[in-house]
Amino acid sequence: MPDPLLATHELDAFYGDFQALFAVSVELGAGEVIAIIGANGAGKSTLMRAITGLVPCRPGMVRLSGEAVGGLAPHRIAARGVAMVPEGRQLFASLTVEENLLIGGQLARPGPWSLGRVYELFPPLAERRRMPAPSLSGGQQQMAAIGRALMANPELLLLDELSLGLAPIVIKAIYDALPTVIAQGMSAIVVEQDIARAIAISDRIYCLQEGRVSLAARAGDVSRGDIANAYFGT
Amino acid sequence: MDWVNAVVQGILLGGLYALFAAGLSLIFGVMRLVNIAHGDLIVLAAFLGLTVTTTLGINPLASLAIVVPLMGVLGYLVQRLILNRTISDDILPALLVTFGLSVIIQNALLEIYTADPRKMNAGAIETASVSLPAGLNIGVLPLIMFVTAVAVIAGLERVFFHSSWGRAFRATSDNPRIVGLMGLDRNHVHALAMALSLMVVGLAGVFLGIRASFDPALGPGRLIFGFEAVIIGGLGNLWGTLAGGIILGVSQNIGAQINPGWQILAGHLAFLVVLAVRPRGIFPRIEG
Amino acid sequence: MTAAGYLVVQTSAASRAAAIGGAVALAALAAAPLWAGRADLRLMGEIFLYLALATSWNLLAGYAGLVSVGQQAFVGLGGYMLFALAIFAGLSPLAAIPVAGLIGAVVAIPVATLIFRLRGAYFAIGTWVVAEVFRLGFAQVSALGGGSGTSLPAQMVRSIAGSRELREWTTYWVALGMALAVIAVTYGLLRSRRGLALTAIRDNELASASLGVDILKAKFFVYVVTAALTAAVGALIFLQKLRISPDAAFSVNDWTAFVIFIVVIGGIGTIEGPIIGTIIFFALRETLADLGTTYLLILGVVAIVVMVKAPKGIWGFIHSRTGFELFPLTRRVIAAHAPTSHAVSGGSA
Numbered sequence: 001m002p003d004p005l006l007a008t009h010e011l012d013a014f015y016g017d018f019q020a021l022f023a024v025s026v027e028l029g030a031g032e033v034i035a036i037i038g039a040n041g042a043g044k045s046t047l048m049r050a051i052t053g054l055v056p057c058r059p060g061m062v063r064l065s066g067e068a069v070g071g072l073a074p075h076r077i078a079a080r081g082v083a084m085v086p087e088g089r090q091l092f093a094s095l096t097v098e099e100n101l102l103i104g105g106q107l108a109r110p111g112p113w114s115l116g117r118v119y120e121l122f123p124p125l126a127e128r129r130r131m132p133a134p135s136l137s138g139g140q141q142q143m144a145a146i147g148r149a150l151m152a153n154p155e156l157l158l159l160d161e162l163s164l165g166l167a168p169i170v171i172k173a174i175y176d177a178l179p180t181v182i183a184q185g186m187s188a189i190v191v192e193q194d195i196a197r198a199i200a201i202s203d204r205i206y207c208l209q210e211g212r213v214s215l216a217a218r219a220g221d222v223s224r225g226d227i228a229n230a231y232f233g234t
Numbered sequence: 235m236d237w238v239n240a241v242v243q244g245i246l247l248g249g250l251y252a253l254f255a256a257g258l259s260l261i262f263g264v265m266r267l268v269n270i271a272h273g274d275l276i277v278l279a280a281f282l283g284l285t286v287t288t289t290l291g292i293n294p295l296a297s298l299a300i301v302v303p304l305m306g307v308l309g310y311l312v313q314r315l316i317l318n319r320t321i322s323d324d325i326l327p328a329l330l331v332t333f334g335l336s337v338i339i340q341n342a343l344l345e346i347y348t349a350d351p352r353k354m355n356a357g358a359i360e361t362a363s364v365s366l367p368a369g370l371n372i373g374v375l376p377l378i379m380f381v382t383a384v385a386v387i388a389g390l391e392r393v394f395f396h397s398s399w400g401r402a403f404r405a406t407s408d409n410p411r412i413v414g415l416m417g418l419d420r421n422h423v424h425a426l427a428m429a430l431s432l433m434v435v436g437l438a439g440v441f442l443g444i445r446a447s448f449d450p451a452l453g454p455g456r457l458i459f460g461f462e463a464v465i466i467g468g469l470g471n472l473w474g475t476l477a478g479g480i481i482l483g484v485s486q487n488i489g490a491q492i493n494p495g496w497q498i499l500a501g502h503l504a505f506l507v508v509l510a511v512r513p514r515g516i517f518p519r520i521e522g
Numbered sequence: 523m524t525a526a527g528y529l530v531v532q533t534s535a536a537s538r539a540a541a542i543g544g545a546v547a548l549a550a551l552a553a554a555p556l557w558a559g560r561a562d563l564r565l566m567g568e569i570f571l572y573l574a575l576a577t578s579w580n581l582l583a584g585y586a587g588l589v590s591v592g593q594q595a596f597v598g599l600g601g602y603m604l605f606a607l608a609i610f611a612g613l614s615p616l617a618a619i620p621v622a623g624l625i626g627a628v629v630a631i632p633v634a635t636l637i638f639r640l641r642g643a644y645f646a647i648g649t650w651v652v653a654e655v656f657r658l659g660f661a662q663v664s665a666l667g668g669g670s671g672t673s674l675p676a677q678m679v680r681s682i683a684g685s686r687e688l689r690e691w692t693t694y695w696v697a698l699g700m701a702l703a704v705i706a707v708t709y710g711l712l713r714s715r716r717g718l719a720l721t722a723i724r725d726n727e728l729a730s731a732s733l734g735v736d737i738l739k740a741k742f743f744v745y746v747v748t749a750a751l752t753a754a755v756g757a758l759i760f761l762q763k764l765r766i767s768p769d770a771a772f773s774v775n776d777w778t779a780f781v782i783f784i785v786v787i788g789g790i791g792t793i794e795g796p797i798i799g800t801i802i803f804f805a806l807r808e809t810l811a812d813l814g815t816t817y818l819l820i821l822g823v824v825a826i827v828v829m830v831k832a833p834k835g836i837w838g839f840i841h842s843r844t845g846f847e848l849f850p851l852t853r854r855v856i857a858a859h860a861p862t863s864h865a866v867s868g869g870s871a
Contacts, residue, residue: 052415054414054415074412075416075418079417080412091403094407095408097402103402103405106416106417106418
């Protein structure tokens with residue numbers, strides 16, 4: 001049986017002396033979409049950062065297609081086909097929209113995504129391509145951040161709290177575009193506080209509670225009650 | 235007439251000061267690092283040029299072909315092996331390490347070359363001059379240096395704003411923490427920036443060595459001139475740095491016209507006046 | 523100081539032991555003219571002066587976060603003011619020292635107003651420019667010898683004390699007193715409320731600003747105080763040398779490079795650090811100085827290695843491993859009912 005695209009094994013992660021993740025094990029097969037849900041501070045973003053190398057951990061704790069990559073520098077993990085849309089967008093402030101997209105394509109892996117296709121997907125970006133990134137609205141910045149990650153033509157796309165700080169109508173527009181994004185066999189991890197959206201978009205979900213996995217199930221199989229329990233830890 | 239001449243010479247001198255400053259400005263823009271050893275590296279480049287010139291028997295200007303790439307490699311290594319470890323929100327480590335480097339370079343040069351002043355001889359071009367209307371004579375060499383400075387600054391601007399290198403520099407400067415997500419190794423980007431900076435330093439050093447006599451103790455003075463040009467011109471703006479260099483050069487020459495012993499002091503005073511009246515410089519683009 | 527059952531305590535067993543040991547050492551040092559030879563006395567005097575310079579530089583950089591590579595401006599200013607006051611105002615050299623310090627403070631005010639417009643490393647170079655302006659400026663003052671400098675008139679020197687021996691003892695004691703005064707002022711400042719503010723600034727400027735600490739005023743205050751202390755030390759330095767010139771007065775190497783080395787090696791941001799650093803610096807100097815430029819090269823390499831490997835210096839290393847403090851500054855909160863609570867020190871603020 002082939003190795004899953006991504007697997008974390010008993011992942012522990014620390015910020016200094018503070019332990020944020022305790023023995024977290026999640027798995028993702030090629031072409032799957034999983035959602036990570038949980039309350040604020042549960043460790044969702046920390047998990048994303050550990051996978052992408054922004055937070056250190058031991059090598060065997062994160063495996064990509066069987067290869068131990070835990071603790072590698074972020075650019076080495078990115079080179080293996082992992083791209084993230086970071087929490088809070090984090091566009092490069094002194095770059096224009098187009099330059100932000102181009103920098104996403106720095107790694108130049110072969111694939112369907114290009115500047116043209118990103119503009120097709122998100123027309124507002126095309127209109128503002130030469131404007132400085134900070135001048136965009138929250139929703140447009142989110143589009144740009146997604147586009148930036150897509151430009152790398154990743155095998156695995158991580159989306160961290162897409163809806164943070166955005167108006168509902170904007171969130172809807174972005175989530176409507178997501179199926180196109182993760183079509184064509186791209187795998188994705190969606191970190192979301194909005195449970196309904198998380199269930200709607202994913203094949204399986206994991207719930208984190210205070211740094212531990214409190215629930216792992218197929219999206220269709222869980223009840224609201226199960227989720228509430230796992231979310232709040234009762 | 236002497237005054238006009240002083241101003242013109244000051245403008246040309248400003249080109250050299252802008253060259254001193256360009257590398258400093260570049261590094262600060264990319265890494266928020268101020269290299270205290272910058273001036274000593276300029277002097278090091280001058281001595282390198284001297285050694286290459288005397289060993290190979292070539293014209294100092296030709297030595298640029300060796301000195302510039304050599305300085306680039308040196309910059310890459312120093313950044314990668316030493317300075318990258320000092321970059322953080324705390325400015326103290328980088329400041330103190332580069333201060334240590336300054337002491338090391340000065341004393342190493344003293345050991346190797348002694349304190350005797352040296353000068354490189356570029357041949358006939360040093361005395362060639364161009365006659366301008368109104369009885370002005372401009373040396374060909376200062377003119378070449380000024381034009382080169384302008385070209386270098388234009389080149390750096392082009393790299394910074396219209397190349398993928400420059401994009402990488404600016405992105406790493408904006409957010410060094412997540413730039414790895416895009417596949418950029420920030421240690422490598424920082425080292426490339428330092429390499430570029432020291433290549434400009436190499437050029438500036440050889441020019442310095444041709445234009446005037448130099449000795450191992452000259453470094454701190456060149457650092458201060460470069461720094462003053464950057465501050466007068468405004469942070470984060472290379473064309474501003476050129477303007478700053480020109481203002482500095484002109485102030486120095488006007489001071490020298492009044493009293494030869496006042497040359498450098500006049501430059502410092504001009505700097506302090508700008509600091510008092512327009513603290514962010516004349517054409518600032520970024521905050522300190 | 524008690525609040526709802528908690529005590530805030532500053533002393534510890536280690537610091538009390540150090541206080542006793544320190545008192546003994548102090549007595550021995552004060553009696554040095556009795557047991558030390560002339561050369562050793564001069565050396566110790568020099569050590570005290572460097573200790574004073576290092577402690578003040580550390581106050582500025584380690585606590586207020588103001589890294590200056592231009593303190594030589596005030597060393598030289600102090601020296602020149604001493605000579606000026608002695609020669610033109612007929613002031614006794616010893617009396618001129620505190621006056622020189624005061625002048626240093628007054629001059630520091632417009633200087634700070636100007637250079638505080640710069641931040642971080644650019645501030646540092648700005649301080650250097652100021653020192654250069656002073657150097658070039660004083661070189662223009664022919665009344666004080668211009669570029670080649672001047673000497674202290676013989677009768678001024680004799681007015682310090684009756685015999686040469688007594689003069690040397692006096693300058694030694696003044697140097698010792700100066701070092702103690704600088705350390706006392708620094709310690710007193712840091713132990714006060716203002717000092718707590720300073721430590722907060724050092725640790726996290728943004729956070730302390732949001733808590734209402736007036737950063738600018740605190741930094742300004744420290745800069746002026748440090749300038750005064752440095753100028754007073756400068757006055758004493760050149761009183762001992764009996765001769766002053768712009769290059770010696772405003773030398774970057776002598777008054778900044780070596781001082782920075784001392785503080786970095788010893789441990790920045792601690793009071794104990796400069797003490798250790800001064801001892802190590804002089805140990806190195808006495809053994810290696812014959813090597814000339816190689817000696818300076820070694821200093822530079824050592825400074826870089828320490829900064830990269832042990833950024834908190836030797837004392838910082840010790841402190842982080844053991845929590846030792848000879849000059850108690852850490853305020854520890856102890857639950858009032860804890861069985862092993864230390865007695866509240868009378869001086870806790």
